[in-house]
Amino acid sequence: MKHKTFFWFILPTAMAMLLFIAMPIVSVVTQSLFTPHDQVFKVVENCGPFGCKEETIIDNEAMADLNAEKPLGKFAGLAIYFDRGHLAVSEVADAWTSSDSIGEFFSTINNLPFYRAMGFTLSYTFIVTPLLIILGFMIAIAVNSLNGAIKGLVIFFSLLPMIINPLVGSLILFWMVDARGVFGSGLQWLFDDPTLSLKASTTLTWIMLMVYGVWHSAPFAFVVFYAGLQTLPQDTLESAMIDGASRWERIRYVVIPHIMPLVTFVALIQLMDNFRVFEPIVGFNAEAHAQSLSWIIFNDLAGETRLLSSASTTSVLTIIGVAILLSPVLVRTWRDFTRKV
């Protein structure tokens, strides 16, 4: 294709991505370097029947001028990155020198909002991803051995948890595990503890969110693995059988190596998707016990005073996290590309 034709074909989509993805990233990085202006005060004389008094008030006019002149606020450099709400450099250094043990150090760190969110986001990502791969694989193996007619039905219902909106899906589960819901009260009855509530403890909240995560994403792994199983080489399976391999050995030495590239694919996609975990925290009303990086950004932006600088800083840090997770995918794509050429 000629350069000129290519240019005209690609122009609309490239413009859309440039204006609404690339530019906002630049804008986010810029905003993270600025803070809102300090308030400008002025002294006015306030005269009443009992004489005159001097008062200090906020000069709204001067503030408006200042904001119109420099809408970004005042330049702060990396100050916001290092403050208590983000990387909290001085607090971490303090904790390091004052703590007697590693355990104490980590519990101090865990009280800082950014690190707490980071802790949850990373635990969620690295616990949910392997579990959903295992569950998806088991479902795929089981469904593959069913008869034709039932397969369609199973696939239909399996798609629902994945394709549903995460907020809607987590609400549906939340109403069931709520202390008053059918599953929640079932647990209370099972453990004979009428005060048991999954919302009340941090550990149980984390488990609840992770169970939701596996429920939501396992169907994706299932569908991909199931498609992979359809191309399983029957000859290899049969020769393995003739050589006396048991069913388990056939899975271990024939099936798993065959779908290994798909496992890598699912793992990479899911690591990226789980890293942005956000809606379940809103749906499960779990922000008291579990906060993720995306949730912190949302929370900063949703308030009455939109904390743009703070949200931008967390956004930049999140993007850096995504970039680190993404690097293996990029390497893989690069290798595919160079192999093809």
Place this chain on the structure above:
Amino acid sequence: MSSVAMRKSPTVKIMSYGFVAIWLVLAAFPFIWTLWGSFKVELDFFSIADWTDAITGTRTLAETGSAFTGAGYEGAWVQEEFWKAVINTFIVCFFTVITSLTIGTLGGYALSRSTFKYAFWLLIAALIFRAMPPITLVSGYLLPFFEWNLWGILPTSIIVLVAINQPFTLWMLHSFFTKIPKDLDESAMVDGCTRFQAFRHVIIPVMWPGVITTGLFSFLLAYNDFAVTAMLLSKENQTMVPKIASFLGTTQTEGNVMFAVAAVVSATVPIFILVMFFQRQIVSGLTAGAVKG
């Protein structure tokens, strides 16, 4: 399947049937339960006294005189004006899908036919953009949109959703177009067509299966979005998902959880229908990127 390897012992068969049955219950039961419960009153939906109440609807019968009540739906759709959010959602989804498919097919086609290195780098850039959580971009939108008075209206959200959709659309359509043989459009060009005419008369008639599959995923992305629409739309222009989220804040305290339940069920119905009719396309779309790689 006459293959020996496919023959199974009865125990293995029973175990796999049992396992699939458990998974089916896990996957489907929450939906059925919520659908059933949405026609009850709150005391039945959250039945602490006796869980069978939720099935038989004892309280609902006592309060309304019938075992089923549409009170939740009435409250959500009429009183809380959920219908507005539904209309907004369909406007947003319709225009997002149409626009992203139009510009995406042009771009995806060009990427699949170009042999130059910059095409690859464009795809890599799209991959990086695809990995970006949309919420991280939102703080970049707010300031300019406030400045230019674009905040809060549907067209702004549509354009933003189109852009966020593009990386995924490009990758998917690129892989579909790569599968259409190059000879097809090249022979049309030998016969005197320009590149665009070749695209128009030769490629467009054969591209529909890929475009429909991609369109389904664009629709799902727009329909399921929460982060962008919640932040970029004003209260009057809210779509379904932010509206449901706002129910949680206001109505839970008023004891009207049933509004939210009814709204959640209403938002699930279109997805249900979609899966019913397009199951094959969705499955093929999910596996398109994976199986060949």
